[in-house]
Amino acid sequence: MPRLAVNVDHIATLREARKTNYPDPVAAAVIAELAGADAIVVHLREDRRHIKERDVRILRDTVQTRLILEMGATSEMLEFALEILPDLVTLVPERRQEVTTEGGLDVLAHRATVTNAIETLKSAGIPTCLFVDPDIAQIEASKAVGARYVELHTGVFCDTTDTREKAKAFEALLMAARRGKEIGLGVNAGHGICYRSIQAFKGVHEIDEFSIGHSIVSHAALVGMENAVRRMAELIREL
Numbered sequence: 001m002p003r004l005a006v007n008v009d010h011i012a013t014l015r016e017a018r019k020t021n022y023p024d025p026v027a028a029a030v031i032a033e034l035a036g037a038d039a040i041v042v043h044l045r046e047d048r049r050h051i052k053e054r055d056v057r058i059l060r061d062t063v064q065t066r067l068i069l070e071m072g073a074t075s076e077m078l079e080f081a082l083e084i085l086p087d088l089v090t091l092v093p094e095r096r097q098e099v100t101t102e103g104g105l106d107v108l109a110h111r112a113t114v115t116n117a118i119e120t121l122k123s124a125g126i127p128t129c130l131f132v133d134p135d136i137a138q139i140e141a142s143k144a145v146g147a148r149y150v151e152l153h154t155g156v157f158c159d160t161t162d163t164r165e166k167a168k169a170f171e172a173l174l175m176a177a178r179r180g181k182e183i184g185l186g187v188n189a190g191h192g193i194c195y196r197s198i199q200a201f202k203g204v205h206e207i208d209e210f211s212i213g214h215s216i217v218s219h220a221a222l223v224g225m226e227n228a229v230r231r232m233a234e235l236i237r238e239l
């Protein structure tokens with residue numbers, strides 16, 4: 001049965017909107033785990049627009065399931081990851097101007113940097129996941145550079161309103177997931193998944209874990225974090 005990793009970035013977005021000390025993503029993570037989350041995800045961005053080092057340090061001491069740290073493959077972030085020792089690092093591309101992650105990591109174009117990051121993390125016993133577009137060449141390159149997992153970027157499938165593009169994007173996700181499994185990778189998926197789009201994955205058994213944040217936190221603003229996580233966990237159990 002697929003797992004649910006809850007990203008609490010946007011609890012911190014609400015906090016940073018007024019530079020207060022509430023709401024606390026650490027508190028949200030506790031509630032998420034009690035409500036059925038199998039892991040907690042945080043993205044420590046280079047511009048620190050939401051999650052801060054303080055959040056990650058406390059989460060390391062409080063998360064009872066698994067702590068997944070999303071980060072760029074920079075020396076600054078590698079140094080921090082070696083301090084924190086998360087259960088998994090997911091390498092994601094970043095552009096300061098982006099509103100949110102726009103695409104997957106181009107492993108082929110950045111092979112040396114990605115390989116170095118994976119080896120550095122591996123030396124500390126930290127497995128690596130690469131956040132990539134559902135592209136067979138990127139999946140195979142991820143295996144070649146030593147990644148244990150890939151996380152398939154579901155943004156195009158989730159965001160497009162064009163029926164044909166959506167069907168094409170979903171097919172790409174299926175093919176990429178199957179190829180990842182064939183070559184021995186763990187296959188996760190995330191970005192933009194909501195309570196409606198998650199249901200499209202019914203019967204898709206190649207995806208091990210869904211990483212979901214924005215839609216859960218948005219729903220939590222209306223129904224509470226426990227109810228929002230519980231509902232998403234229920235939907236994932238029904239896939």
Ligand SMILES: CC(=O)[C@@H](O)[C@H](O)COP(=O)(O)O
Pocket residue numbers: 007009010043045070092099100101131190191192
């Ligand atoms: C990699 C990904 O899709 C998200 O986990 C990432 O966190 C998006 O960045 P924001 O959370 O800043 O939108």
Ligand SMILES: NCC(=O)COP(=O)(O)O
Pocket residue numbers: 007041151189190191192193211212213214215
């Ligand atoms: N890697 C995807 C993630 O952690 C959450 O993405 P989103 O649901 O906030 O778009």
